[in-house]
Amino acid sequence: MKPIVLFETPDLLVINKPSGLIVHGDGRHEEASVVDWIMKNYPELKDVGEEMKIEHKGETIDIARSGIVHRIDRDTSGCLLIAKNQEAFEFLKAQFQEHTIKKKYVAIVYGWPRDERGIIDQPIGRSSSNIRAWTTKSGSRGTRDAVTRYTVAKKFEYQGEKYAVVDLYPQTGRTHQLRVHMSHLGHPIVGDPIYAGKRVPTIPIKRTALHAERITFKMLDGKEKEVIAPPPDDMKDLIK
Numbered sequence: 001m002k003p004i005v006l007f008e009t010p011d012l013l014v015i016n017k018p019s020g021l022i023v024h025g026d027g028r029h030e031e032a033s034v035v036d037w038i039m040k041n042y043p044e045l046k047d048v049g050e051e052m053k054i055e056h057k058g059e060t061i062d063i064a065r066s067g068i069v070h071r072i073d074r075d076t077s078g079c080l081l082i083a084k085n086q087e088a089f090e091f092l093k094a095q096f097q098e099h100t101i102k103k104k105y106v107a108i109v110y111g112w113p114r115d116e117r118g119i120i121d122q123p124i125g126r127s128s129s130n131i132r133a134w135t136t137k138s139g140s141r142g143t144r145d146a147v148t149r150y151t152v153a154k155k156f157e158y159q160g161e162k163y164a165v166v167d168l169y170p171q172t173g174r175t176h177q178l179r180v181h182m183s184h185l186g187h188p189i190v191g192d193p194i195y196a197g198k199r200v201p202t203i204p205i206k207r208t209a210l211h212a213e214r215i216t217f218k219m220l221d222g223k224e225k226e227v228i229a230p231p232p233d234d235m236k237d238l239i240k
Helices: 034-041 086-097 177-184 233-239
Strands: 004-008 012-017 052-056 059-063 077-083 102-110 117-121 124-126 141-144 147-158 161-170 210-218 224-228
Touching: 004 224, 034 077, 077 086, 086 210, 102 177, 102 233, 117 177, 124 177, 147 177, 161 177
Parallel strands: 077 210
Antiparallel strands: 004 012, 012 077, 052 059, 102 161, 102 210, 117 147, 124 141, 147 161, 210 224
């Protein structure tokens, strides 16, 4: 599970994160992460960015996030943007906060969405019944606005089950946003262990079928840059 560098300057880099690799640790479990890879290959990034503090068994744990500006889920593969110095970190962080960074994801979902394209405008909050889950249900804790645009790229059937390849464009950056929104639409992402229920896909994929294919951002010199991560083999073969 080794990241591949897609683009690099003296200020930042974009990697293609493999599925199965977490971005950073949680302070409770020993597990390889993108931060470990950064420390091995870019040890000078050790103090770049902001630490994350979590509470565990009455203690405060500092989680190193060397250069990490944003996260994608463990199962999700694709583009991850990393700052190589504090100036770049603050510059990129501001773009995320202002929602000026453009991202495109590709997902394989259950069923065929009724509309070929649309906008899902549903606030997301923490589920009261599952500590790991987020939900669009009213009354959930910490609800925040969340908007996703989608386009159906392809429809297909496999062993009697309908599936669709969907391009997703998050307009906000909430935890599990794309996964929650597709579930809300009635077409959860294939392989999702939280939002797809107990459905077992007939297609041969062993993880959440979500890939961060493209990210577009401004570099420190003001120029816009688009970076594309080719999908991994498990999704590429199915999409073909």
